[in-house]
Amino acid sequence: MNQDEEKEATDAPEDKRRGRQEANKRCLILNPTSGTADHIDKVRRLGTDWGYHIKETEREGHAVALTREAVTDGVDLLAVAGGDGTLHEVIQGLVDADALDEVTLGVLPAGTKNIFATNIGVTGIQQGFEVLEYGDRRRIDVGFAGDEPFVMSCIAGLLANASVATSGELKERFGSLAFVITGVQEVLTFDGLNIEITVVSNGEETTWTGEALCALVGNVRRFVKQGGQANMEDGLFDVVIVKQMPTSDLLIEAVAHRLLGHDTEHVSHVQARQLEIDELHGEPIEFSLDGEPSSHERLVLHVCSNALTVCVGSEYDPEPVEK
């Protein structure tokens, strides 16, 4: 019995219904195909116990429309059972309905990677329901790439190709490691990006032009040093530019940066409220927005500060210290 199941076995249903009075209209959007799809019965059962109206997705992109419907229904507590892709669609639905500040959002990790859930201290489905009920509410930043919202990251270049190219089968077998495996395969064939990046930081504009392996823009995720959770409430992106370098240096740089926490020659890190990424030769750049692919020659990114209320677990740290 895992921790989640142990806790579930000791919780009486009447305790579950003793929720917050103010959250009187609740809806749960369930992706029955995410992860290994073994969460369906558990989410349906617990969702009903906790008093949620459950809407199940029937196809790719469906969570956008279901979220818009939930807003029209006047829902004020919205649970998302799925992975990061489902969450991305729900955020898009909230933006479409102009309702980012009208609902309180909680996640029930039922995907493959569940990066967002992990970063806000939600580790299991049962615990996720409890966090929705009793957890702290925090207002986090939402990033926009053009007019498309993202909460975790916008990645251009090598890692975008890797995260998009990672097959469902690989993800199922290897989880997080699948991204690393695909990344190593991709690095051998990747040509690099010819880009200009203009960053607005502390009111000052700085431009970087050159050949890059990738540009990583994190809201919830931090990519430098040991990575981990970024400050999601500071109104700033964590921007990392990894310059083009010989493949043989790449691993050394990655190890120095991630494991040893050293700054390295080929990696620039800056915090910014807004940035523009332009391809210099008019070629489209492949981006990954919260893991979903998109393609642009030019992208303007900005942060909407403290735009979304989310239910966070006790492990969530509003001001994580960079390690």
Ligand SMILES: Nc1ncnc2c1ncn2[C@@H]1O[C@H](COP(=O)(O)OP(=O)(O)OP(=O)(O)O)[C@@H](O)[C@H]1O
């Ligand atoms: N009924 C459905 N049939 C097929 N695809 C669906 C259905 N409902 C949702 N989807 C799609 O499933 C995709 C994957 O969902 P999601 O990203 O949440 O799970 P995951 O890939 O397992 O997890 P993670 O993104 O955390 O690694 C999304 O792109 C979504 O559009």
